[in-house]
Amino acid sequence: MAWLRSLARFSRATKPYAADLPLFPRGGGAAASFCTGVAEAGFSGLGPTEPGGEAKPRVVVLGTGWAGSRFMKDLDTRAYDVVCVAPRNHMVFTPLLASTCVGTLEFRSVAEPIGRIQRAISTAPGSYFFLANCTRVDPDAHTVECETVTDGSTDTLKPWKFKVSYDKLIIACGAEASTFGIHGVKDHAIFLREVHHAQEIRRKLLLNLMLSDVPGITHEEKTRLLHCVVVGGGPTGVEFSGELSDFIIRDVHQRYSHVKDYIHVTLIEANEILSSFDVRLRQYAINQLTKSGVRLVRGIVKDVQPEKIILDNGEEVPYGLLVWSTGVGPSPFVRSLTFPKSPGGRIGVDEWLRVPSVQDVFAIGDCSGYLESTGKPVLPALAQVAERQGKYLASLLNRISKAGGGYANTAADIDLGDPFVYRHLGSMATVGRYKALVDLRKSKEAKGLSLAGFISWFIWRSAYLTRVISWRNRFYVAINWLTTLIFGRDISRI
Ligand SMILES: Cc1cc2nc3c(=O)[nH]c(=O)nc-3n(C[C@H](O)[C@H](O)[C@H](O)COP(=O)(O)OP(=O)(O)OC[C@H]3O[C@@H](n4cnc5c(N)ncnc54)[C@H](O)[C@@H]3O)c2cc1C
Incomplete structure (x- = not known):
């Protein structure tokens, strides 16, 4: 062959x-x-x-x-x-x-x-x-x-x-990711938009976990290193917080049991989390994240320093990993x-x-x-x-x-037909622990079906599995999900 x-x-x-x-x-x-x-x-x-x-x-x-x-x-x-x-x-x-x-x-x-x-x-x-x-x-x-x-x-x-x-x-x-001109974001936070960002987050998370297990580290340093802060309560920030809390509950508790009581996730949002979702779904997400140990903080980040962020009320939040997900511009x-x-x-x-x-x-x-x-x-x-x-x-x-208008400057008189029309199909987001939100309303104001829980999580997974671009990647995704379910997540820092 x-x-x-x-x-x-x-x-x-x-x-x-x-x-x-x-x-x-x-x-x-x-x-x-x-x-x-x-x-x-x-x-x-x-x-x-x-x-x-x-x-x-x-x-x-x-x-x-x-x-x-x-x-x-x-x-x-x-x-x-x-x-x-x-x-x-x-x-x-x-x-x-x-x-x-x-x-x-x-x-x-x-x-x-x-x-x-x-x-x-x-x-x-x-x-x-x-x-x-x-x-x-x-x-x-x-x-x-x-x-x-x-x-x-x-x-x-x-x-x-x-x-x-x-x-x-x-x-x-x-x-590109919006930083709203806040000092220090570009230097110290990691965005979540590209594969190399995800690689950087994974390496840093595993590095912090391993360093916090080494003799000689102080209690304060350990607490800071294992504090993961996510800024931005849109779908990306919420999904990442959910994934992180799943990782902590399932994998850190088993494989890094010496430090399991130190690792925490804080999600900071200036307004409502998941503001585009139905109120009922939003409340469900808040309950679910809180149950998983995610601390939700309402606040505006004013300054980002190498080891801590400063909120508008003056509170200082030390972090070991800072992920920035506050929309795009x-x-x-x-x-x-x-x-x-x-x-x-x-x-x-x-x-x-x-x-x-x-x-x-x-x-x-x-x-x-x-x-x-x-x-x-x-x-x-x-x-x-x-x-x-x-x-x-x-x-x-x-x-x-x-119609013969393929070359430059030859399409001016061609009838273009119907204009582009966008119809919103709905939104989905996972919140961790096999739970997700599915909001099938056509717009924020419209009425329509909205679901939360395990069935939504199943719909979320099935929908994205079918949307993955190629059969090759669909296969990879299905195998990765199965491997994670059976053996847990891969924690090698490569
Ligand atoms: C973590 C995450 C989760 C998301 N989840 C969802 C979701 O569940 N549902 C949903 O509907 N949307 C989701 N989104 C939003 C969605 O990904 C974006 O709306 C979508 O990627 C926009 O597509 P795009 O082609 O316009 O831009 P992109 O997908 O960002 O692609 C831009 C391309 O342009 C290239 N480029 C940049 N600058 C230049 C340049 N100067 N010259 C040439 N090329 C350049 C980039 O390298 C890239 O290839 C998510 C986004 C993120 C980051």
Whole structure:
């Protein structure tokens, strides 16, 4: 079978070398002055395609999150080449990310490589994935400027810049964690948005557990090291607190029994926890978390110092692990774009998810919001919004291509059909100890079914298992859950 797979791979390997690509000129002109390190890298970018030429129209996608991945999955790659630019080569299944922090799931179970989501990226001659950040968009020239991501390993390779021309540009670069300008958050707290954040949380938690068992540590130090503080009582903060308390009750009590009485979780929220959920569910979550030993504190963080946080009432809260989860706002890249913005500073779009001030640019997911002129509210920063926008936009671009508008500046007169419409399917959150909340109301004010308890937990698990992107990861998740149930969580600090 191995030889058969090699043969198949060889026959698919038709992608030309970088030097054969339709490059920007290397020897002079704007591209040469723009690119540094061109000679070493032998690569200066992808030049424009031409209608009637050999190359298909090129769709450039910024981001491999929920929105970008769903878009690329559904895009017709017989009609378009797709070039994805992002600082990570995988999509993260964020609803299950909190479970990886304490070892309920392994990290690889929630990450799906983009080449598996859209195979053309690995196989088609004109489609690529570039590990880079987009740093500038020039809508007049139909180009994006990017800078490679080298993960800090500048001793072997310095980051360099390159340009990519697009026929259609899809901005799906997400948002960043809000810190509200509070001093010390970026330096001392860990966010929970990426797999590397979850890895950092797990390593720190296990390090603190192990250090607190070593002779010579004082009572105060031990209490501080084992105090886990979560700031933000939205679904992510609550789910993480629930996972953490499960880990403490089930695994720490058995495997770190010397320190079990020292470890505590505090969840700090300025307003109500889970404010978007039904009141009854909110109360259930409060009772459940309190029963699991989570201390709920109503307060506003004023300052974050290396070993303690200061609340608005002056209370000092020492911590060993601080996880920050207080919602999201526009990233510096989104703020730097000169397009008109929606309320809240996201990239402003119309009902067809176009950036209406320019040609051929679309924005989807957490980075975009309806312009005030559409009369529609900005949609919540949710995976279900991002995913459905990606799906809608792929079908819109497939339709545009069929109508002959795939290349740059050729789609102005094409009928776009129905605009994007979002219907909220409901919200779910786990609170630990095999309990969850399911709120199927269409909006905060509407009436509808809401459930809490074990059945909700079963619905939560089943729903997310079916939503995991691939069969491979679905299998990983199911096996991880089973292994955790039988043997407990993995506590090795690797
Ligand atoms: C822990 C956690 C749990 C969550 N749980 C749920 C849930 O249960 N249900 C739900 O509906 N929502 C949930 N969400 C919210 C949901 O994950 C987001 O709304 C969703 O990820 C938004 O998708 P996106 O594609 O817009 O952005 P993201 O998924 O954040 O992806 C952004 C992409 O853009 C890339 N990027 C960033 N900057 C640049 C740049 N300059 N150039 C190129 N690429 C760039 C990033 O690397 C990334 O690949 C959760 C979020 C988190 C963090």
